[in-house]
Structures are given as structure tokens and as C-alpha cells.
Amino acid sequence: MSESPEVAVDLLTTPGCHLCAEALRVTEEVCAEFGITPEEINIEHDDALRAQFAEEIPVLRINGKVRDFWKIDPVRLRRLLAEAA
Incomplete structure (x- = not known):
């Protein structure tokens, strides 16, 4: 697949x-x-992120929007990335 630099994926972890x-x-x-x-x-x-997400870690964000937490489903993630691209 082609590169999608406009899609930002963050995984919040501890x-x-x-x-x-x-x-x-x-x-x-x-x-x-x-x-x-x-x-x-x-x-x-990051105190703000820790206060907001401490009970949901790990948290997946795509383009700044929370899309998943705790367990990342690869099928769902592929669909979300295809939609975001």
C-alpha cells in the first residue's frame, strides 16, 4: 500500500x-x-494524559481521536486506517 503520512497513529501506554x-x-x-x-x-x-486515560491504557488514537482501548483488534485497526487514509 502507499504511504499515508497524513494519518497519525498514537498508542498511549505505561x-x-x-x-x-x-x-x-x-x-x-x-x-x-x-x-x-x-x-x-x-x-x-504527562499529568493530563495520565488523569484522563489511566484506567483505559493502552489507548489507540488515530488523528487525535480515541478509537480503541485495552485490546487492539487488528481487523478493526485495518478498517479504521483504511477509512482514515
């Missing part, structure tokens, strides 16, 4: 989170299919 590690693996794998490099954001370094 260290030591097993759900975050799995979500990052799935997110990186699916994003690579679209030529997108996701950004992992550690919420421990």
Missing part, C-alpha cells in the same frame, strides 16, 4: 503493562501495512 506490549505489537504490525509509523506515548510523563 511501562510494564502487558496489554500495552501486545497492543504495540499489533499496532506496529498493522500500521506497517499502511506505511505508517505509530508513536508510542508513555502517559507517565
